[in-house]
Each structure stands twice: as structure tokens, then as C-alpha cells.
Amino acid sequence: MRLSNLFGKTQREIPADADTANHRLMLRTGMIRQLTAGVYSYLPLALRTLRKIEDIIRDEMDKAGGQEISMPVLQPLELWQKTGRDAAFGNGLFTLSDRRDRQLVLGPTHEEVVTDLAASNVQSYRDLPLMLYQIQTKFRDEPRPRGGLVRVREFKMKDMYSFDADEEGLEKNYQAMLQAYKNIYERCGLPVMVIEADSGAIGGKDSNEFMVVSDIGEDEIICCDKCNCAANAEKAKSVKESVYNGEPLPLEEVATPGYKTIEDVAGFLKIPRNHTLKAVFYIADGKFVFIVIRGDIEVNEIKLKNSLRCKDLRLATDEEVSSAGIVAGSASPVGLKGIKIIADDSVTSGTNFVAGGNKADVHLKNVNYPRDFTADIIADIALACAGNKCPNCNGKLTSRQGIEVGHIFKLGTFLSKALGANYIDAEGELKPVIMGCYGIGIGRLMAAIVEMNHDDKGIIWPKSVAPYQVHLCPLFVENEEVAARAESLYKELEAEGLEALYDDRNESTGVKFNDADLLGIPLRVTVSPRSLEKGCVEVKRRNEKKAELVPVDEALEKIKELILSS
RNA sequence: CGGGGUGUGGCGCAGUCGGCUAGCGCGCAGCGUUUGGGACGCUGAGGUCGGAGGUUCAAGUCCUCUCACCCCGACCA
Numbered sequence: 001m002r003l004s005n006l007f008g009k010t011q012r013e014i015p016a017d018a019d020t021a022n023h024r025l026m027l028r029t030g031m032i033r034q035l036t037a038g039v040y041s042y043l044p045l046a047l048r049t050l051r052k053i054e055d056i057i058r059d060e061m062d063k064a065g066g067q068e069i070s071m072p073v074l075q076p077l078e079l080w081q082k083t084g085r086d087a088a089f090g091n092g093l094f095t096l097s098d099r100r101d102r103q104l105v106l107g108p109t110h111e112e113v114v115t116d117l118a119a120s121n122v123q124s125y126r127d128l129p130l131m132l133y134q135i136q137t138k139f140r141d142e143p144r145p146r147g148g149l150v151r152v153r154e155f156k157m158k159d160m161y162s163f164d165a166d167e168e169g170l171e172k173n174y175q176a177m178l179q180a181y182k183n184i185y186e187r188c189g190l191p192v193m194v195i196e197a198d199s200g201a202i203g204g205k206d207s208n209e210f211m212v213v214s215d216i217g218e219d220e221i222i223c224c225d226k227c228n229c230a231a232n233a234e235k236a237k238s239v240k241e242s243v244y245n246g247e248p249l250p251l252e253e254v255a256t257p258g259y260k261t262i263e264d265v266a267g268f269l270k271i272p273r274n275h276t277l278k279a280v281f282y283i284a285d286g287k288f289v290f291i292v293i294r295g296d297i298e299v300n301e302i303k304l305k306n307s308l309r310c311k312d313l314r315l316a317t318d319e320e321v322s323s324a325g326i327v328a329g330s331a332s333p334v335g336l337k338g339i340k341i342i343a344d345d346s347v348t349s350g351t352n353f354v355a356g357g358n359k360a361d362v363h364l365k366n367v368n369y370p371r372d373f374t375a376d377i378i379a380d381i382a383l384a385c386a387g388n389k390c391p392n393c394n395g396k397l398t399s400r401q402g403i404e405v406g407h408i409f410k411l412g413t414f415l416s417k418a419l420g421a422n423y424i425d426a427e428g429e430l431k432p433v434i435m436g437c438y439g440i441g442i443g444r445l446m447a448a449i450v451e452m453n454h455d456d457k458g459i460i461w462p463k464s465v466a467p468y469q470v471h472l473c474p475l476f477v478e479n480e481e482v483a484a485r486a487e488s489l490y491k492e493l494e495a496e497g498l499e500a501l502y503d504d505r506n507e508s509t510g511v512k513f514n515d516a517d518l519l520g521i522p523l524r525v526t527v528s529p530r531s532l533e534k535g536c537v538e539v540k541r542r543n544e545k546k547a548e549l550v551p552v553d554e555a556l557e558k559i560k561e562l563i564l565s566s
Numbered sequence: 567c568g569g570g571g572u573g574u575g576g577c578g579c580a581g582u583c584g585g586c587u588a589g590c591g592c593g594c595a596g597c598g599u600u601u602g603g604g605a606c607g608c609u610g611a612g613g614u615c616g617g618a619g620g621u622u623c624a625a626g627u628c629c630u631c632u633c634a635c636c637c638c639g640a641c642c643a
Contacts (some may be wrong), residue, residue, distance in 0.1 A: 012595085299641085513604085
């Protein structure tokens with residue numbers, strides 16, 4: 001490609017609100033252009049890289065036994081109602097109606113469609129296992145798109161679905177996918193961590209996320225510095241050591257004039273925060289719920305949502321709290337009637353806590369579970385934090401930010417049951433197929449690659465996904481020998497099937513070199529009067545400082561060697 | 567959904583106590599001189615100042631409504 005013809009110019013200035021390196025660089029290189037919030041056009045350079053990423057993914061999916069298909073973006077809402085996931089996605093679902101007023105959705109993912117497809121095509125255990133995948137556009141109406149390509153509303157995703165007759169088959173496919181994913185990231189030059197994850201709106205059981213550790217990541221990873229286990233903060237557990245304050249003592253009221261927060265009450269009574277019980281109020285699917293948790297621990301809303309098996313969860317407003325008859329600042333589970341109580345298991349391992357008194361300016365001392373109150377649900381709903389202890393090895397937990405570049409799930413049978421995806425086993429018995437699903441966001445993966453592979457000059461593409469393999473950069477193109485040499489070298493490269501970006505523009509050296517660094521093609525070949533005087537051209541890797549002089553007639557071989565070496 | 571901010575040529579911005587023909591830098595086109603790390607001169611093209619309504623002799627500037635985009639929060643009583 002001649003740079004003079006390339007659609008998408010490099011920019012010297014970019015909007016001030018592009019605050020991540022990958023976003024700035026993709027704008028400056030002219031790879032992407034935003035159309036509206038979370039919706040982008042991909043220009044030629046971006047598309048070339050996206051295709052290379054897709055080809056790596058296809059290769060690994062095919063090796064793992066996948067078959068590529070393509071499923072519709074436009075899907076009947078009815079299908080989503082059958083599985084109940086229209087509600088799970090809620091406002092995240094883009095919906096529309098056709099001319100006959102039929103409700104349609106733009107697919108945020110394809111479990112429903114693929115399960116429906118399997119329902120009509122899988123009949124016997126002989127049809128299993130089956131692995132289907134596609135690389136297809138998804139639409140999700142995110143509350144807040146951000147960070148360039150990191151969180152968008154329209155994006156391409158590789159989604160693979162596995163169908164098995166039994167749990168062993170699922171496990172085998174799941175492990176195969178885990179390995180395939182590791183291969184994909186490695187081939188893309190991206191270091192990833194595999195962590196335990198919550199399965200979220202997709203539903204299901206076991207789930208792992210693939211994380212690129214980066215400060216711009218939106219996810220928090222909780223990781224043990226001793227045993228190296230790691231989990232998304234949404235899912236992570238930590239040790240909640242028992243708080244034993246002696247044998248249970250009689251309940252006792254204590255005046256706490258004006259002291260409402262845990263911080264204030266604990267300070268006033270001169271006790272640690274973990275000797276208190278905290279009350280938090282949520283509205284779960286429209287119903288008021290009362291949460292009790294130890295004062296030093298925060299509620300993990302994802303865990304809470306899972307415990308409640310609810311679809312919608314939000315904090316209760318002040319009005320809702322008072323109309324439920326709760327005394328804000330002194331709320332207590334003790335003596336509470338007619339309200340669902342969910343307690344973190346931390347309240348069961350300790351004695352003589354301080355809790356609210358259900359009267360203004362009064363708290364209760366010596367509250368003990370279950371003597372003084374009981375809960376409708378006892379569960380782990382605690383947020384694990386850096387500094388907590390690891391539940392596996394008692395090591396110290398640390399926290400870091402990560403970009404989620406892949407997510408795999410063991411779905412089980414809830415979708416196949418809802419959509420009638422059954423098979424007849426060897427004994428003639430009808431059974432639901434067991435499913436798994438496996439996703440990678442292609443654009444986000446590209447953003448993560450740029451984020452992890454750049455310097456202050458520009459992108460440093462890994463060879464495997466660079467838009468071009470060689471950046472041919474003649475200087476002083478009005479010099480006839482330079483122009484002739486560059487032209488013939490370009491034609492030779494093309495004839496060899498090598499991907500060359502040829503900067504044929506009559507620009508100054510500074511402009512050309514700066515653009516070369518910005519674009520980040522792995523290998524730069526400079527043709528100039530100075531080097532030609534020595535009968536040479538200059539070859540330089542993007543990730544190295546020094547250039548190397550190579551005799552003109554050896555240049556092609558040298559370039560091939562450098563491109564093909566690892 | 568709540569809070570804050572911004573909308574002026576392709577990009578980045580100034581102009582906003584109302585006042586003449588809306589300006590600067592980059593980029594773009596032409597000519598010339600240059601050019602081993604973002605050169606320079608001259609000439610030129612390109613804007614219904616997000617949109618609608620209003621106030622006024624006069625609106626990019628003031629008022630009302632509206633749309634879009636960005637940032638923060640989605641948070642513990």
C-alpha cells in the first residue's frame with residue numbers, strides 16, 4: 001500500500017478527552033473514527049489488524065474442533081422471553097419493532113439463537129459433541145461507553161458454543177477452550193491472567209475471565225501473593241476471621257446521640273468497626289430488602305444479587321427507607337418484622353456486636369446471632385479487598401486493575417431446557433444438551449494490544465497482528481536513484497507476498513520517521529541518498545534503537561529473514 | 567438514572583460584560599525554496615458558530631427549550 005493512497009491520515013492533534021494511550025494512538029494513526037457514543041468506524045489499518053486477530057482466533061477455534069457459522073444480528077424478542085434473559089439484559093438490550101409491530105432485538109450475544117439452532121439440528125448423542133462459533137457484531141446499550149474501543153455499544157465478538165452429552169464432555173471442551181484462548185493471547189503478543197469470574201447476565205456455573213493487567217482496566221482483580229489464585233472482585237472470597245468478644249452478654253441499649261455511621265458509632269463507643277453490624281437497604285426486583293453485614297466489610301452487590309436470585313438490584317432511596325419504617329442511622333435487624341433480611345455469614349462468626357436500636361440516637365450492645373435476630377438468607381455477600389487473607393492459603397490478597405479480553409462459561413442446561421435443545425442418549429432417553437460458551441471481543445483485544453505495546457512515539461505492533469509487515473521509507477524521493485530503488489524494492493516485496501506500507505510521500509525526514517514510529521510497523525526500511533552511496537539500505541526494527549545497513553542486493557533476503565524470525 | 571462539563575471549517579482551540587466582513591495553529595490545494603527526526607515564504611479553498619424558538623436596531627455572545635458528546639458517580643445510612 002502506498003501511504004499517499006491510504007485512507008486515514010495520521011493526526012498531530014487528537015481530542016483532549018481521549019485519555020487512554022490506546023485510544024489516543026488509534027485516533028492519531030487514523031485507525032478509527034467515532035460516529036456516536038460507543039460506535040466506531042474502522043479504517044484500513046484497523047481493519048487489517050482486526051482481520052489478523054480474527055484469523056489467529058479462527059485458526060485456534062478450528063484446531064480445537066470448532067465449526068464456523070454466521071448467525072443473525074436481528075433476533076425475535078420472543079426468543080429472549082423464552083429464556084427470561086430479556087429481563088436479565090434489561091436496558092442493555094437494543095430493541096426495535098418491524099412494520100407489523102413485531103418486537104425484535106439486536107443481538108447482544110447469541111446463546112438463544114445458537115441453542116435454537118442446536119434444538120433443530122441435534123437429535124442424537126451421535127451428533128455430539130458439537131462446537132459452533134462465529135465472528136459477529138454484537139449490540140449492547142451500555143450505560144456508559146468509554147475508553148475508545150474498550151467499552152463500546154457495537155462490537156465484533158468471537159463467540160463459540162459447545163454442546164455435550166455429559167459433564168465430562170463439557171469439562172473437556174472447556175479445558176480445550178481455556179488452552180485455545182491462552183494460545184490466542186500469546187500469539188497476539190498479549191500477557192494475560194486467567195481468573196475466576198462471576199457469570200453475570202450470561203448465567204451458568206463455572207466461569208473464567210482472561211485479564212490483561214493494566215491501570216486502564218475497568219475490572220478489579222483480587223489476587224493472592226502466595227498461592228497466585230486470582231478472581232474478579234465481583235467473585236473473590238476472603239477470610240472473614242471470627243470476632244469473638246467473650247461469652248454472649250445480655251442485650252443493652254446505649255445512647256449514641258447524633259452518631260449514625262459505623263465510623264462515628266465505633267469511634268464514639270471506642271470499639272473497632274468489626275465489632276459492629278451494619279445495615280444496608282436495597283430494592284430487589286421492586287421489593288425492599290434489609291442487609292446485615294459486619295461493620296468493617298462492604299457489600300458485594302454481584303454476590304448479593306446472586307444470593308437473592310433477583311434481576312434488578314439497586315440501593316433504596318431515603319424515602320423508601322423511611323417508608324419501610326426504618327430509622328436511618330440506627331437501623332437494626334433485632335426485632336425487625338415483615339422485611340426480608342439477608343445477612344453476610346460474617347455476622348454468624350462473632351459475639352456481642354453493636355447494632356442499631358431501631359430508635360433514633362440509640363444502638364444496641366451485645367447483639368448475638370441467632371439469639372437476637374435471624375435472617376432469611378445467610379450467604380457470603382462480602383466484598384474481598386486488598387489486604388484481606390486468601391481463603392485458600394491464608395496469604396495476603398492484593399488488588400490490580402485488568403482489561404477483560406475474554407470470558408468463558410460453563411452454562412449447563414438452563415438454555416437447552418428453555419429452548420428444547422435435547423438429544424436421545426444411547427439408552428434412548430431424552431436429555432438436554434450441556435452447553436458452554438466462550439467469547440472474545442475483537443476490538444477490545446486490539447485496544448489491549450495497543451495499550452500494552454507502545455512507547456511515547458507510537459504503537460509497537462507485535463509482528464503477528466501488525467497491519468503491515470514492512471514500512472518502506474524512502475527519504476528525498478525527488479532523488480531519482482532513491483525513487484527508483486524504493487519503487488523496485490516495493491515491487492519485489494509485493495511479488496514475494498510481503499505486506500509493505502510504502503511511504504511514497506514527498507515529506508521531510510522528520511515527518512516520515514515520526515509517522516513510521518507512530519504507525520508502529522515492526523520493520524522499517526529506509527532508502528536514502530546517504531545509504532545508497534554505500535550501496536546499502538537501512539533496516540531498523542520498531543522495538544530497537546539501532547539501524548543496520550544492508551547491501552541493496554541483499555535487502556530483500558534480509559527483510560524476509562527479519563519478518564519470518566520470531 | 568443523578569451530578570459536572572463541552573458543542574465555533576477535516577483536527578486542536580480563541581472569541582461569550584451583544585456591535586462592522588468570525589479569528590489562530592495544524593491539516594488541505596497551487597507555486598517556489600527546502601528537508602537524516604514533525605522546514606519556510608507567498609497565494610488560495612473551506613464555517614447557516616449543535617438545533618429550534620425568543621429578546622434586540624443588532625445575537626457566536628443574552629433568555630427558554632432541545633439534541634449530541636465527554637467526564638464523575640452508579641455505593642453502604
